[in-house]
Amino acid sequence: MKIRNSLRSLAKRHRDNRIVRRRGRVYVINKTNRRFKARQG
Incomplete structure (x- = not known):
């Protein structure tokens, strides 16, 4: 699981x-x- 600041870009990958x-x-x-x-936050 990645912990990222911006999830919007990851969600567009699939x-x-x-x-x-x-x-x-x-x-x-x-x-x-x-x-x-x-995950974020």
Whole structure:
């Protein structure tokens, strides 16, 4: 998992990426290609 300042650019790398807010943190998750994971905050 990457910890990044900007998740918008990472989310555009794959069309199944979703930006999700959980417990005050922002995550990029991908159900089909699980290597695209990232966290912010």
